[in-house]
Amino acid sequence: MHPWLSRLRHDLVKRAVWAARDLHEAARDPDAADLAELRRGMFELRDSEGRPITAGELWRRMCTDAPAIGAAALDSFASVLTAAERQVAKLPAHPDAWREAVEAVLRIESAFAALARTLEKE
Amino acid sequence: MPRLLIIDDRDQTVEMVHRHLPQFETITRCGRNIPCQVCEERDRGCTLKCAHDHSEAAEALSRQSHLPDLAVLDLHFAIPEERLLPEDKSQHQGRRAIEELRRKQGLYILERLRRDYPNLPVVLLTTTDADLPKPQGPLVYFCENEVVDSRTLAAEITRALEMRHASQEGPIFWGRSPAMAALRRQIAVISRSPLPVLFEGETGTGKSYLAEHVLHPRSGVKGPLVVTDLSTIPSTLLPAHLFGARRGSYTGAVEDQPGVFEQAHGGTLFLDEIGNLDPDLQRQLLLVLERGTVTRLGDVRPRPAAPRLIAATNQDLAQLVRDGRFRHDLYMRLNPATRLRVPALRDRREDLPDLVRFALLDALRSDALRPLVRAYLARFPTPEDFRDDASAVVVGKPQAARSRRDGFTVFFSSSALQRLGQHDWPGNHRELKLFASNSLVFALAQHLDADGSAGDRAPAILSIPDALVDQLLGSEPAPRKQEARAASAVGELGRRVEVMLKPGHSFAEISADVERQYLVALFRAFDGDLSRIARELFGAGADRRKVHLRMNQLGLRLRELRGAQG
Numbered sequence: 001m002h003p004w005l006s007r008l009r010h011d012l013v014k015r016a017v018w019a020a021r022d023l024h025e026a027a028r029d030p031d032a033a034d035l036a037e038l039r040r041g042m043f044e045l046r047d048s049e050g051r052p053i054t055a056g057e058l059w060r061r062m063c064t065d066a067p068a069i070g071a072a073a074l075d076s077f078a079s080v081l082t083a084a085e086r087q088v089a090k091l092p093a094h095p096d097a098w099r100e101a102v103e104a105v106l107r108i109e110s111a112f113a114a115l116a117r118t119l120e121k122e
Numbered sequence: 123m124p125r126l127l128i129i130d131d132r133d134q135t136v137e138m139v140h141r142h143l144p145q146f147e148t149i150t151r152c153g154r155n156i157p158c159q160v161c162e163e164r165d166r167g168c169t170l171k172c173a174h175d176h177s178e179a180a181e182a183l184s185r186q187s188h189l190p191d192l193a194v195l196d197l198h199f200a201i202p203e204e205r206l207l208p209e210d211k212s213q214h215q216g217r218r219a220i221e222e223l224r225r226k227q228g229l230y231i232l233e234r235l236r237r238d239y240p241n242l243p244v245v246l247l248t249t250t251d252a253d254l255p256k257p258q259g260p261l262v263y264f265c266e267n268e269v270v271d272s273r274t275l276a277a278e279i280t281r282a283l284e285m286r287h288a289s290q291e292g293p294i295f296w297g298r299s300p301a302m303a304a305l306r307r308q309i310a311v312i313s314r315s316p317l318p319v320l321f322e323g324e325t326g327t328g329k330s331y332l333a334e335h336v337l338h339p340r341s342g343v344k345g346p347l348v349v350t351d352l353s354t355i356p357s358t359l360l361p362a363h364l365f366g367a368r369r370g371s372y373t374g375a376v377e378d379q380p381g382v383f384e385q386a387h388g389g390t391l392f393l394d395e396i397g398n399l400d401p402d403l404q405r406q407l408l409l410v411l412e413r414g415t416v417t418r419l420g421d422v423r424p425r426p427a428a429p430r431l432i433a434a435t436n437q438d439l440a441q442l443v444r445d446g447r448f449r450h451d452l453y454m455r456l457n458p459a460t461r462l463r464v465p466a467l468r469d470r471r472e473d474l475p476d477l478v479r480f481a482l483l484d485a486l487r488s489d490a491l492r493p494l495v496r497a498y499l500a501r502f503p504t505p506e507d508f509r510d511d512a513s514a515v516v517v518g519k520p521q522a523a524r525s526r527r528d529g530f531t532v533f534f535s536s537s538a539l540q541r542l543g544q545h546d547w548p549g550n551h552r553e554l555k556l557f558a559s560n561s562l563v564f565a566l567a568q569h570l571d572a573d574g575s576a577g578d579r580a581p582a583i584l585s586i587p588d589a590l591v592d593q594l595l596g597s598e599p600a601p602r603k604q605e606a607r608a609a610s611a612v613g614e615l616g617r618r619v620e621v622m623l624k625p626g627h628s629f630a631e632i633s634a635d636v637e638r639q640y641l642v643a644l645f646r647a648f649d650g651d652l653s654r655i656a657r658e659l660f661g662a663g664a665d666r667r668k669v670h671l672r673m674n675q676l677g678l679r680l681r682e683l684r685g686a687q688g
Contacts, residue, residue: 003218006225010198015134021271022142033141046132049202 004067005116012058013112016041016084020105023098030098035091038101042088056085073118080104080111123147124283127182129173129231130196135247135275136172139194142272145517146279148172149190151182175205176231183239192282193235193244194275197228207231245282247275280514284483295480297473301465308462313340318411318457320396321434323464326550329434330394332464337432338390345389345429348382353395360403362419365410371420383416386429396456397437397448408452431456467547467554474543477551479515481558482532486513491559494566494633495530498584501570520585532562533585541588545595560594561586563636568659571637571672593643638676641669645683 001009019037023030030038047053047061059081063074087104090097125147128136139148150172173179183189199206206223207230208214214223223230228246235242296302309332312319319337321329330349338347355363362372366381382391399407410416416427433456440458442448467474485491513530520533547553565586641655648654652666660668673680 003221003225006198007200007221010225011200015132018134018138018271022138022273025271025273037137037141041134046200049200 001116002067002119004062004065005112005119008059008062008115009112011047012045012055012062013108015045016055016105017109020102023102024106030095032095035095035098038098038105039088039091041105042085054085055081067119069115069119069122073115077108077111077115080107084108124191124279125149126279127173127179127190127193129176129179129193130247131174131199131201131227132196133172135194135196138272138275143276143279145276149182149186151178151185175199175201175227176207176234177205179231179235180238183242189239189242191243192279193242194247194279195228195231195235195244196247198225199227199231200224201227207234243282245278277514280516284479284514295473295476297470297476299465299470299473301463301469302473305462305464308460309336309340312460312462313337316341316430317460318431318433318455320439320456320458320461321432321464322439322461323434323436324466324548324550325436326552327464327466328551329436329464330392332462333390333392333432333434338392341390341430346386347390347392348386348429349392349394350382351394353398357400357403360399361406364403365406365416366418366421366425368418368420371418375420378418380425381416381418381427383410383427383429384418384425387427389429390432391429392432392434394434395436396433397435397439397442399448401449404449404452408449408455411452411455467550468545471543475517475539477554478534478539478542478558481554482515482534482562483513485555485558485562486530486532488559490632491562491566494563494570498566498570499530520583531583532565533583535586535588538586538588538591541591541595557594560636561590563633564590564594564640567633567637571659593640634676637672638678641673641676641678642683645678650680650684 019034019041023034023038026034041055043054045053045055045058047058053061059078063078066074084101084104084107087097087101091101123146126139127149128139130136136148139146173182179193201224203211203220203223206220206227211220211223214220228248232244232246235244296306313336319333321333323329330351334347334349350363352360361367362375362379362381364381364383366384367375367379369375369377410427411431413424414426414428415424417424439448439453439456439461443450443453467477470477486495513532515532515534517534517536517539519535542557549556562584565584568587569584644655644658648658652669656664656666656669670680
């Protein structure tokens with residue numbers, strides 16, 4: 001796997017998706033701590049030097065040193081990420097919308113897989 | 123509770139383990155059993171954190187009096203360059219090389235852990251990257267999910283712990299009890315000496331198993347292991363069996379026959395139940411041991427017979443000597459100074475949860491239960507990657523979230539486990555094995571007979587009901603808070619169900635026999651009320667005709683049962 005993708009997965013995808021997968025597979029409604037975990041996965045990440053950063057900021061920073069890859073693929077990932085951020089940001093005010101938020105975050109995983117496939121082809 | 127050391131540059135893994143996997147305890151650098159993120163000391167300027175790199179992991183390990191059961195190690199460490207391994211980075215110059223070090227830092231840490239703590243098992247949270255070298259080792263496991271979730275991680279940890287236990291000492295689970303630890307130390311010393319060994323312990327404690335699977339393999343002798351249970355051979359045939367016989371020396375001796383002493387020459391002879399030997403044979407045995415030769419019945423030529431002797435008994439040989447029933451000189455030849463006492467199951471209750479888990483997994487994978495397990499799996503859909511060896515036992519309420527995706531998950535309640543802990547286990551491991559087989563047979567049969575179409579619940583999940591545990595243990599069940607009357611009725615179920623698992627007996631017959639006994643017990647407990655039996659077996663609203671039909675299928679006649687009751 002390309003080092004850039006590996007970094008993206010480590011710094012962003014894994015952190016964001018873990019809590020969503022737990023929630024998706026739990027046979028119960030989430031409590032406040034579950035939702036906080038989901039939120040942290042999107043808004044309390046660390047960059048490669050260990051500094052706090054949100055998923056969106058981290059992605060924008062990573063785009064600056066992205067390998068040669070089509071803009072469409074990057075845009076596609078960015079739109080999925082933005083949608084996930086938007087859904088998770090709604091949670092404090094609308095905790096009932098957790099299913100939509102979980103689904104949105106889980107889509108990051110498939111968007112990442114698509115990005116990896118594109119990079120591999122190119 | 124298994125103790126884990128989590129080595130990850132981010133706190134997410136330790137946080138998730140703390141929050142979602144209460145069955146594991148995480149160790150920290152400060153020795154407190156909570157991760158930094160939820161520790162009140164965190165905001166008071168505590169400098170001790172969880173292990174985020176190799177040096178912090180080494181510090182955490184150095185603070186522990188015992189190694190943790192497992193280390194969970196991430197692969198990618200996004201940490202500053204100075205904290206990365208190796209310390210000497212002259213071979214890794216430039217941004218790209220440092221990035222590569224970060225990407226594979228887990229492998230460097232793993233190498234260091236293998237060097238410093240060779241007995242520490244490690245689960246590496248790796249990826250399916252083709253370019254990643256996989257270091258091989260007996261205690262290294264890989265969790266290859268691209269993105270981990272708590273359930274997968276728990277399954278991988280459990281699996282690694284089980285494999286570790288399985289590979290610890292051949293097939294023996296030593297556990298944590300002081301008695302077994304002492305026995306293990308003694309065996310480690312004695313196995314290297316040629317001296318005779320005497321095992322003492324109750325029936326079913328695994329004396330012969332230890333002799334065959336631990337002591338003999340470790341002794342390093344090249345000759346064979348010959349096993350003889352002296353309690354199973356008629357006394358008239360014992361002399362020929364032990365010392366051999368020449369053709370024609372007695373009726374039926376149609377050819378020359380070497381005895382077990384001769385067969386085991388240069389190897390190990392295991393004599394089980396040596397306390398059963400009569401005085402005359404004790405004398406002959408003593409002679410063979412002293413001379414290192416044996417003379418077959420009807421022969422005059424002595425033959426070399428100097429095996430290493432391992433003897434076992436479930437009696438107190440010293441007491442037999444005092445009572446004059448065992449020769450003192452033979453007793454001394456058996457090397458009583460180093461006799462090994464194998465503890466009873468009730469003396470190692472701390473190991474019981476693990477032993478129950480292993481017994482259930484063993485039973486689940488056994489040939490005897492395979493047809494029933496297959497029938498169950500055929501009824502409930504399983505994923506394509508289902509594997510027999512991926513099965514797991516989980517203590518707690520049945521939950522899809524806690525089950526394995528690719529294997530069978532048996533759920534066992536903590537209260538049931540507590541009841542097992544209170545049981546005395548007079549039959550020791552033999553009884554435990556039987557309990558495990560029985561409970562699975564019952565539970566599988568109940569599930570198969572229950573109403574419900576395929577796929578109406580999570581597949582490959584099996585729960586052992588508390589009432590079944592009570593019933594199999596032959597003990598009074600724990601009283602229920604609300605249903606005092608029902609509780610007293612269920613209490614009458616306190617009876618043992620016998621299951622004969624032997625070759626030649628078809629599995630359907632065994633299963634039917636178990637069901638038959640269970641239904642008769644219920645019939646008696648509920649005064650023949652089929653509606654109550656139906657509710658007990660199949661839940662509220664279940665039709666009594668279902669029970670009646672099943673009883674008919676099993677050959678149980680209501681009239682006869684009612685007549686017997688009357």
